Amino acid sequence: MRKIDPVKHEEKRRQILQAAGQCFLSDGFRGASISDICARADISPGHLYHYFDNKEAIVAAMAEMGIEYATSRIRQIMEADPDITLSGLMERLAEDKLRRSPGPDRMPYQLFLEILAEAARNPPMAELIRRHTRSIQKVLADFLRQSQLRGHTDPSLHPEEAALVVISIMDGVRLMPLRDPTADVPRMLGVLKTLIDRFLSPKRS
Amino acid sequence: MRKIDPVKHEEKRRQILQAAGQCFLSDGFRGASISDICARADISPGHLYHYFDNKEAIVAAMAEMGIEYATSRIRQIMEADPDITLSGLMERLAEDKLRRSPGPDRMPYQLFLEILAEAARNPPMAELIRRHTRSIQKVLADFLRQSQLRGHTDPSLHPEEAALVVISIMDGVRLMPLRDPTADVPRMLGVLKTLIDRFLSPKRS
DNA sequence: TATTTAATAGAGGGAACGCTCTAACTATAA
DNA sequence: TTATAGTTAGAGCGTTCCCTCTATTAAATA
Numbered sequence: 001m002r003k004i005d006p007v008k009h010e011e012k013r014r015q016i017l018q019a020a021g022q023c024f025l026s027d028g029f030r031g032a033s034i035s036d037i038c039a040r041a042d043i044s045p046g047h048l049y050h051y052f053d054n055k056e057a058i059v060a061a062m063a064e065m066g067i068e069y070a071t072s073r074i075r076q077i078m079e080a081d082p083d084i085t086l087s088g089l090m091e092r093l094a095e096d097k098l099r100r101s102p103g104p105d106r107m108p109y110q111l112f113l114e115i116l117a118e119a120a121r122n123p124p125m126a127e128l129i130r131r132h133t134r135s136i137q138k139v140l141a142d143f144l145r146q147s148q149l150r151g152h153t154d155p156s157l158h159p160e161e162a163a164l165v166v167i168s169i170m171d172g173v174r175l176m177p178l179r180d181p182t183a184d185v186p187r188m189l190g191v192l193k194t195l196i197d198r199f200l201s202p203k204r205s
Numbered sequence: 206m207r208k209i210d211p212v213k214h215e216e217k218r219r220q221i222l223q224a225a226g227q228c229f230l231s232d233g234f235r236g237a238s239i240s241d242i243c244a245r246a247d248i249s250p251g252h253l254y255h256y257f258d259n260k261e262a263i264v265a266a267m268a269e270m271g272i273e274y275a276t277s278r279i280r281q282i283m284e285a286d287p288d289i290t291l292s293g294l295m296e297r298l299a300e301d302k303l304r305r306s307p308g309p310d311r312m313p314y315q316l317f318l319e320i321l322a323e324a325a326r327n328p329p330m331a332e333l334i335r336r337h338t339r340s341i342q343k344v345l346a347d348f349l350r351q352s353q354l355r356g357h358t359d360p361s362l363h364p365e366e367a368a369l370v371v372i373s374i375m376d377g378v379r380l381m382p383l384r385d386p387t388a389d390v391p392r393m394l395g396v397l398k399t400l401i402d403r404f405l406s407p408k409r410s
Numbered sequence: 411t412a413t414t415t416a417a418t419a420g421a422g423g424g425a426a427c428g429c430t431c432t433a434a435c436t437a438t439a440a
Numbered sequence: 441t442t443a444t445a446g447t448t449a450g451a452g453c454g455t456t457c458c459c460t461c462t463a464t465t466a467a468a469t470a
Contacts, residue, residue: 003438004446012447026326030235034428044449045429055428110325117322119383120315121231126383133384161396164385168377171384175376178324178331179338180369191366198403208468209416217417239458249419254459417466427456435448440441 013051016041017065020058021111029059029114063115063125066107067132074139085152086143086166087196094173094189109174137163147200154202166196218256221246222270225263226316234264234319268320268330271312272337279344290357291348292401295375299394302379314379342368352405359407371401 019041023032034055038045052058077092078084084092097109119125140163147153173192176183224246228237239260243250257263282297283289289297302314324330345368352358378397381388 009446028235028322028326030233033426035426046431046450047448049429050447110322113318113322113325116380116383117233117315117318120318121233129383130385137385158396161393164381164388164393165396165400167384168381169374170377171380172373172375172377175321176369176373178321178334179372179376180335180342183369188366188369191363191370195370195400195404198406199400201403213417238456240456250459251420251461252418255417260458411470413470414468415466416468417464419462419464421461421463423458423460425457428454430453431451433449435446437446438444440443 009051013061016043016048016051017058017062020062024059024062024114025108025110029118059118060124060128062111063118063128066111066115067128069107071132071135071139074136078139078143085197086140086147086200087193090166090170090173090196091189091193093170094185094192097174109177112174113178133164133167136167140166144200151202153200157200162200165199169196214256218266221248221253221256222263222267226267229264229267229319230313230315234323264323265329265333267316268323268333271316271320272333274312276337276340276344279341283344283348290402291345291352291371291405292398295371295378295401296394296398298375299378299390299397314382317379318383338369338372341372345371349405356407358405362405367405370404374401 016037020032020037023036023040026032027036034045034048037058038048041048052061073093073096074089077089081088096106115125116129119129137160141159144153144157144159144162148155148157148159169192173188176188177185221242225237225242228241228245231237232241239250239253242263243253246253257266278298278301279294282294286293301311320330321334324334342365346364349358349362349364349367353360353362353364374397378393381393382390
């Protein structure tokens with residue numbers, strides 16, 4: 001008999017997912033066809049359906065992957081530097097996005113947009129976004145609470161609310177290259193750092 | 206002979222555009238089919254092609270309409286109340302979005318997302334977004350300059366840059382209901398008002 | 411009223427779609 | 441070596457897609 005090799009299986013899934021990502025990037029979730037994805041992954045349609053039940057499942061898996069990554073990256077940065085400020089964290093994340101190398105799991109902002117648009121009309125996808133948001137919000141809120149205790153952050157701010165606002169700001173940042181591709185990103189980051197620092201600062205504004 | 210009636214023609218276009226908007230809302234630009242749109246507009250496919258060259262043209266017209274509206278709304282608010290603060294303006298815009306009545310030209314945030322996702326891979330659409338952004342940015346930057354002269358705004362801020370940041374923040378706000386539909390929007394608006402006020406305030410942070 | 415043309419309907423062509431199905435191939439366990 | 445089952449290919453089914461085409465009706469000028 002022959003046993004299924006879970007490592008190879010997972011690897012193949014990854015490979016398909018990566019090909020799908022490139023197709024989604026240029027044609028969107030609905031615009032990209034199964035045969036496009038198959039051609040890019042260099043497999044046949046029948047083959048693909050051994051790894052994913054249907055197209056929807058590919059989209060879901062891709063969203064899950066990209067979104068998991070964002071959360072884990074935040075945790076990773078915070079653990080590596082527990083005394084980091086929130087604006088410092090934001091700067092770090094933004095730097096990630098500027099890096100030329102796309103990285104294996106990094107989700108380009110185009111795909112992020114695609115996921116959001118899908119979530120606006122696809123309840124399961126919306127739930128994925130919400131879970132992800134709650135998860136990050138919790139991490140940031142905990143951070144803010146500690147920062148408040150140390151006197152580094154305005155104690156009158158509600159941690160959960162402020163965290164959600166910070167997440168929204170980061171969302172906005174992600175859209176900036178679309179709004180204005182000529183924007184001097186490092187400069188804009190500086191402005192954003194100012195923005196967040198002033199927002200959180202315990203001193204009266 | 207019979208002459209074409211431009212008024213009726215334009216009205217019909219509007220009607221089709223509205224039907225298309227509802228279809229796009231539930232299925233996305235690519236997901237919505239011509240026959241869906243025709244069914245909802247209660248016309249035949251052949252008929253539709255008397256008003257639009259192709260599906261792309263419908264999408265483009267819809268984006269243009271929604272986006273024109275946003276710009277004119279900002280101008281309108283500013284002209285009605287020349288002494289409004291920037292956070293006040295933002296509050297006003299957010300109130301618009303909260304209103305239950307969808308209004309004739311108002312673009313729901315789902316469609317805004319759809320447009321952004323499309324812009325990420327469709328150069329003409331991207332250009333539309335950029336034109337629109339520059340237009341709003343200019344209005345806000347002019348406003349900030351005046352506010353700086355009056356001493357109401359931190360003079361060290363670069364007006365164009367700050368304007369772009371403010372636009373980004375508003376983008377983030379638009380995504381908030383997707384991130385967390387249970388968020389208490391009026392409360393969050395209060396937090397955002399604080400954020401922007403502290404950002405722009407001339408007093409040292 | 412006669413004529414011209416805009417306005418409308420709807421069938422269906424050609425292509426692409428997602429997905430299934432059969433069948434062959436290959437690597438492993440017995 | 442043989443049997444088993446994981447792996448792969450690719451044809452093609454049924455559907456849907458965007459759009460064109462022809463035909464009919466309605467309205468406005470001459």
